[in-house]
Amino acid sequence: MRNVFIGLCAVLVFSAGAGTLFAEEGHEPVAQDEEQGLPNPYRDTGVPINASQADIMARKVRDSMVLRGDLAKSWSNVKVKQTRQRTYQHEPEWVVVFSNPEETNRRNKTLYIFLDLYGDVADVNYTGK
Numbered sequence: 001m002r003n004v005f006i007g008l009c010a011v012l013v014f015s016a017g018a019g020t021l022f023a024e025e026g027h028e029p030v031a032q033d034e035e036q037g038l039p040n041p042y043r044d045t046g047v048p049i050n051a052s053q054a055d056i057m058a059r060k061v062r063d064s065m066v067l068r069g070d071l072a073k074s075w076s077n078v079k080v081k082q083t084r085q086r087t088y089q090h091e092p093e094w095v096v097v098f099s100n101p102e103e104t105n106r107r108n109k110t111l112y113i114f115l116d117l118y119g120d121v122a123d124v125n126y127t128g129k
Contacts, residue, residue, distance in 0.1 A: 038064050040119045048117040049094070051083045058083075058096030058113040061121055074102040075111070088114070093122055 038060060042049045049057070058080065065071040075098070082097040094115040103109045107126060114122040 038121070042119040045118075049115070049119045051094070053119060054083055054094035054096055054115055055080045057115055057119040057121075058094075058098075061113050061124065062098060062111065065124075071111070072100075072103065075100050078111075081110075088122075092117055095128070097128070 066076050078098045078100045081099045084095050096113045098111040112128045113124050116122050
């Protein structure tokens with residue numbers, strides 16, 4: 001399911017240009033990477049990022065989404081709730097979790113930003129899956 005979602009998002013991003021894509025309420029956000037305007041200073045180092053660097057990148061993703069209007073302004077000051085590594089499809093990735101008590105949509109109170117080991121966005125969603 002995630003591969004289909006990521007593949008669809010890649011097609012939409014390349015065909016639509018820059019920006020986060022929302023078809024209608026309830027769909028999950030898709031964050032931009034450097035090609036769409038979010039710089040990643042860690043990618044070219046060839047060294048995997050640590051938890052602190054994952055937090056920095058996730059905050060940049062969150063801030064970018066707030067600036068574009070894809071997340072409510074109430075997300076601006078939300079601190080990282082948790083940062084952990086997990087294995088997805090045999091590859092390690094960072095999961096950075098934000099929880100916004102001011103979010104009006106109950107299902108969207110927790111935002112998960114998934115980053116590969118070099119800080120590139122792999123996925124952004126409200127489910128953590």
